[in-house]
Amino acid sequence: MSVDPRESKPCPQGSRIDPYVGSYAARAQGMVASEVRALFAVASRPEVVSLAGGMPNVSALPLDALSDIVQRVVTEQGATALQYGSAQGDPVLRQHICEVMGLEGIDASPDDVIVTVGSQQALDLVTKVFIDPGDVVLTEGPTYVTAINTFAAYQARIEHVLMDDDGVIPEALEEMLTRLAAEGARVKFFYTVPTFNNPAGVTLTTERRARVLEICQRFNLLVLEDNPYGLLRYEGEPVRALRADAPRNVIYLGSFSKTLSPGFRIGWALAPSAVRDKLVLAAESAMLSHSSFNQLVVGRYLATHPWREQIKDFNEMYRARRDAMLTSLDALMPAGSSWTRPEGGFFVWVRLPEGLDSKAMLPRAVGERVAYVPGTGFFHGDDGRGNMRLSFCYPTPEQIREGVRRLVGVLESEISLRDTFGSASAPPRLGDDAPAPDLP
Amino acid sequence: MSVDPRESKPCPQGSRIDPYVGSYAARAQGMVASEVRALFAVASRPEVVSLAGGMPNVSALPLDALSDIVQRVVTEQGATALQYGSAQGDPVLRQHICEVMGLEGIDASPDDVIVTVGSQQALDLVTKVFIDPGDVVLTEGPTYVTAINTFAAYQARIEHVLMDDDGVIPEALEEMLTRLAAEGARVKFFYTVPTFNNPAGVTLTTERRARVLEICQRFNLLVLEDNPYGLLRYEGEPVRALRADAPRNVIYLGSFSKTLSPGFRIGWALAPSAVRDKLVLAAESAMLSHSSFNQLVVGRYLATHPWREQIKDFNEMYRARRDAMLTSLDALMPAGSSWTRPEGGFFVWVRLPEGLDSKAMLPRAVGERVAYVPGTGFFHGDDGRGNMRLSFCYPTPEQIREGVRRLVGVLESEISLRDTFGSASAPPRLGDDAPAPDLP
Numbered sequence: 001m002s003v004d005p006r007e008s009k010p011c012p013q014g015s016r017i018d019p020y021v022g023s024y025a026a027r028a029q030g031m032v033a034s035e036v037r038a039l040f041a042v043a044s045r046p047e048v049v050s051l052a053g054g055m056p057n058v059s060a061l062p063l064d065a066l067s068d069i070v071q072r073v074v075t076e077q078g079a080t081a082l083q084y085g086s087a088q089g090d091p092v093l094r095q096h097i098c099e100v101m102g103l104e105g106i107d108a109s110p111d112d113v114i115v116t117v118g119s120q121q122a123l124d125l126v127t128k129v130f131i132d133p134g135d136v137v138l139t140e141g142p143t144y145v146t147a148i149n150t151f152a153a154y155q156a157r158i159e160h161v162l163m164d165d166d167g168v169i170p171e172a173l174e175e176m177l178t179r180l181a182a183e184g185a186r187v188k189f190f191y192t193v194p195t196f197n198n199p200a201g202v203t204l205t206t207e208r209r210a211r212v213l214e215i216c217q218r219f220n221l222l223v224l225e226d227n228p229y230g231l232l233r234y235e236g237e238p239v240r241a242l243r244a245d246a247p248r249n250v251i252y253l254g255s256f257s258k259t260l261s262p263g264f265r266i267g268w269a270l271a272p273s274a275v276r277d278k279l280v281l282a283a284e285s286a287m288l289s290h291s292s293f294n295q296l297v298v299g300r301y302l303a304t305h306p307w308r309e310q311i312k313d314f315n316e317m318y319r320a321r322r323d324a325m326l327t328s329l330d331a332l333m334p335a336g337s338s339w340t341r342p343e344g345g346f347f348v349w350v351r352l353p354e355g356l357d358s359k360a361m362l363p364r365a366v367g368e369r370v371a372y373v374p375g376t377g378f379f380h381g382d383d384g385r386g387n388m389r390l391s392f393c394y395p396t397p398e399q400i401r402e403g404v405r406r407l408v409g410v411l412e413s414e415i416s417l418r419d420t421f422g423s424a425s426a427p428p429r430l431g432d433d434a435p436a437p438d439l440p
Numbered sequence: 441m442s443v444d445p446r447e448s449k450p451c452p453q454g455s456r457i458d459p460y461v462g463s464y465a466a467r468a469q470g471m472v473a474s475e476v477r478a479l480f481a482v483a484s485r486p487e488v489v490s491l492a493g494g495m496p497n498v499s500a501l502p503l504d505a506l507s508d509i510v511q512r513v514v515t516e517q518g519a520t521a522l523q524y525g526s527a528q529g530d531p532v533l534r535q536h537i538c539e540v541m542g543l544e545g546i547d548a549s550p551d552d553v554i555v556t557v558g559s560q561q562a563l564d565l566v567t568k569v570f571i572d573p574g575d576v577v578l579t580e581g582p583t584y585v586t587a588i589n590t591f592a593a594y595q596a597r598i599e600h601v602l603m604d605d606d607g608v609i610p611e612a613l614e615e616m617l618t619r620l621a622a623e624g625a626r627v628k629f630f631y632t633v634p635t636f637n638n639p640a641g642v643t644l645t646t647e648r649r650a651r652v653l654e655i656c657q658r659f660n661l662l663v664l665e666d667n668p669y670g671l672l673r674y675e676g677e678p679v680r681a682l683r684a685d686a687p688r689n690v691i692y693l694g695s696f697s698k699t700l701s702p703g704f705r706i707g708w709a710l711a712p713s714a715v716r717d718k719l720v721l722a723a724e725s726a727m728l729s730h731s732s733f734n735q736l737v738v739g740r741y742l743a744t745h746p747w748r749e750q751i752k753d754f755n756e757m758y759r760a761r762r763d764a765m766l767t768s769l770d771a772l773m774p775a776g777s778s779w780t781r782p783e784g785g786f787f788v789w790v791r792l793p794e795g796l797d798s799k800a801m802l803p804r805a806v807g808e809r810v811a812y813v814p815g816t817g818f819f820h821g822d823d824g825r826g827n828m829r830l831s832f833c834y835p836t837p838e839q840i841r842e843g844v845r846r847l848v849g850v851l852e853s854e855i856s857l858r859d860t861f862g863s864a865s866a867p868p869r870l871g872d873d874a875p876a877p878d879l880p
Contacts (some may be wrong), residue, residue: 018714019688022626023662025572025594031721058522063514065521071511074503082498082506082703117557117727124726128593132465150724153568154465188463222463248459263522263733274458281471283590286564286726287557291734293703 089115093177142378167204529555545684582818607644688848
């Protein structure tokens with residue numbers, strides 16, 4: 001599978017007959033399949049270079065060490081590893097998680113950490129605990145696809161705050177909060193991926209971090225800081241997490257999916273204690289407890305493996321892939337296009353030449369054996385047709401160079417179409433990209 | 441830990457100051473801590489015989505086989521096991537799950553199975569997809585504790601249907617559905633644990649199964665069949681799952697937590713395809729995907745280990761524990777008490793002599809070094825003071841005999857109190873059992 005299940009976005013369900021259609025909860029109307037899933041099923045063929053997925057390159061993992069760890073957890077800790085655990089999570093793992101967060105300036109107690117099924121579950125639990133239908137969630141525009149799906153599943157009203165190469169624009173945030181306050185909207189939190197943003201690749205500057213926190217505190221607004229990529233930095237100076245400087249106003253979400261493996265589904269939330277209590281109860285009714293086995297495996301990995309050095313190795317590998325992508329884009333992209341230059345993470349955000357439509361041209365691109373995610377996937381609403389997200393985490397540098405070559409070929413033919421007929425590929429007719437019934 | 445995290449039930453939160461108290465969603469009011477958690481923290485001391493927890497006896501697991509399986513999954517399937525998977529779950533595991541369900545007469549396609557974080561997550565996802573605030577969920581009375589919490593977390597109206605030693609009473613179900621139809625209530629599904637019920641230990645008879653299905657079909661009501669214990673039978677003839685005879689009207693929930701281990705958190709839902717589509721989308725926004733690693737481990741266990749024989753071994757072990765409990769109860773319980781005689785599963789449901797209060801006497805019982813779950817835990821509302829759930833899954837036969845001896849001592853002193861003063865232990869004052877901030 002060469003596509004990250006994260007790549008999905010609301011669109012109407014197919015019109016299959018559903019005898020239960022009258023029985024679903026109102027929130028289920030917000031649960032809809034990816035409009036590009038059918039294409040991604042094609043894109044997962046080996047001959048296609050996928051610049052779409054956000055999957056880490058797990059082939060770089062130390063399998064011998066992991067194999068030793070998992071069997072020791074069974075033989076030495078079986079009675080605990082194979083039993084139910086607590087809904088908050090294993091205390092030893094929560095202690096290690098605090099060490100990991102310390103690398104980004106966070107001083108936290110394991111008592112305030114809850115272990116979740118990836119940071120995705122933390123995102124779901126926070127939304128479940130805070131969002132009534134119609135409550136407002138602020139997010140960057142563009143933002144993480146599945147965060148949009150989760151907020152929509154709880155019937156939140158999603159408002160995007162403008163961002164640029166330095167991250168979210170404080171003035172835009174303040175202006176929006178002022179406007180929403182004036183209309184009496186119930187704004188519950190500001191969801192942000194401030195470091196190596198998915199999909200934009202940009203990082204909120206240190207100066208802006210202070211201003212964003214000041215604005216949110218002034219408006220008494222919780223910040224939901226999602227930071228899966230923070231330790232994957234390939235150049236530049238580390239930045240402090242937002243949570244490091246505002247412990248009472250920030251709920252912090254972390255994950256081992258990118259720094260170790262998504263296969264264990266270990267993420268976490270760090271929250272003020274009153275919120276943590278609610279999250280633990282929500283987690284209990286959502287799953288009773290997470291896998292004790294996986295928590296002990298990750299805890300033992302952090303206790304016995306040189307994981308900081310391991311992350312350095314990952315960063316060298318990813319840096320080479322990022323450089324391959326940026327060098328190819330610099331050399332080949334047509335005039336009128338621009339893109340971000342991420343200092344870390346997995347993604348480059350591209351602005352296409354005037355008149356090109358990333359969603360409309362995707363079928364042609366897949367036909368040319370290259371895949372990406374159209375910018376429309378990262379907005380609630382219809383923005384982003386002039387953008388695409390390119391990921392450099394999964395393909396090799398050679399594949400990346402070839403992928404960019406193929407992509408540029410598609411762009412050039414789209415441009416000549418535009419110049420000849422005044423418009424490029426027509427947007428697909430409704431139903432052209434009806435969703436597959438489940439994930440690829 | 442000698443208590444199953446499943447043992448928790450609504451009561452008001454402690455009165456700690458919470459700066460976010462005005463910000464939570466309405467549904468968060470339904471997320472409240474266990475009223476008996478503080479006591480269970482005491483009950484987890486080694487000197488206490490706990491007849492409270494519903495934890496399987498994982499010390500009977502084949503650790504050598506599991507240790508070999510987990511390390512082979514890393515070394516031979518690492519690229520898949522350590523990567524993201526699909527939200528529906530691993531296809532090979534779903535195939536094996538269909539074989540497991542076949543043992544109870546279910547003929548199903550892997551396409552209609554979704555793998556979840558224990559059957560608890562399946563319960564949460566089904567509720568999320570179907571329940572708007574005020575919608576009615578029918579359940580047996582008594583019923584599974586955390587199902588009550590989950591329904592409450594989605595603001596469902598919970599109505600209990602009377603049951604006896606043959607399971608839920610069809611006439612009571614029909615009467616309630618007729619009454620609810622008359623008042624125009626939106627009844628979404630009937631949640632049932634028909635085989636070796638938690639907590640009652642009883643099994644719905646074959647004759648009643650047909651009648652319950654007929655009634656639900658006539659009222660166009662979905663059945664949510666929760667069957668974690670069905671394969672743990674110690675005597676009597678196997679019964680067919682409800683799903684086996686009504687594929688279009690039943691959502692079936694299964695789990696490997698009792699037949700293998702709760703440590704991998706692998707459960708599943710089998711649902712009609714339209715519902716399955718919704719559940720997959722809900723799972724995606726709730727966690728992206730379950731642990732690929734755990735799914736491959738359980739799949740490999742089912743493919744390579746004689747799991748049917750393993751379950752037979754478990755059943756011999758649990759049969760001895762059940763017999764120890766029933767023999768002790770027969771020999772020692774005071775006049776005026778009665779209890780169920782489960783043919784499988786983990787639990788015996790006790791009716792206490794007139795005037796005794798299982799919730800009020802729990803502190804005294806823990807003081808006498810024996811723990812149980814008061815019947816009040818298994819009802820939405822205040823029923824069950826005259827009942828208690830005793831579990832025989834975790835303690836050894838010797839511990840069970842000693843536990844029942846201690847329990848009977850408490851009952852006899854309660855009875856003499858009652859006979860002398862006209863009432864037994866006074867109910868605890870409000871706050872006496874304020875909840876711990878998180879799970880024990």
